[in-house]
Amino acid sequence: DADVTQTPRNRITKTGKRIMLECSQTKGHDRMYWYRQDPGLGLRLIYYSFDVKDINKGEISDGYSVSRQAQAKFSLSLESAIPNQTALYFCATSAPDAQETQYFGPGTRLLVL
């Protein structure tokens, strides 16, 4: 079984709709992250959380919100989706080891019409 899972894997929605992307992990890591990937831009950090009570904005948090429901779960919400939020979204976790290796989920492909 995958250590980091994301649901749904693909989603099509309309402008103005609220949607939630979910992430679960079985690695027992405290640190979790949400990124978006756009062609030619690499990965950009949306939000990150170092434990259940710690939520931090990344470089592109506008238009997004998150919820850390438990150590194992970290959800990303688009309050009112817009077309330029069409992207591939990745959840990741990391261990508090020296090199901070990140472990990624398989991604959610989102299309906003």
Place this chain on the structure above:
Amino acid sequence: GEDVEQSLFLSVREGDSSVINCTYTDSSSTYLYWYKQEPGAGLQLLTYIFSNMDMKQDQRLTVLLNKKDKHLSLRIADTQTGDSAIYFCAENPTGRRALTFGSGTRLQVQP
């Protein structure tokens, strides 16, 4: 990923060596990383290098670090079709609580 720069595309023939280059801006980064993304999948850590090292070798992979020029490279010897993927360079700047990724280099291996 504006702080970490990579070329977007590299094409090589099977059996040749591939060299993927990266420049970064923050000299305080303790570690520098190479992640691999295969089609339809998330990123996986390929290798990393500690900032006080110049070179790290791991089977077919060689990482070179030039701290003076803030330049990192990944050499893949005897490149195989299974190496076709996007390769991301990343750094962990001191004072920032998450990694900064480059834009990724798409490696295409031709039979």
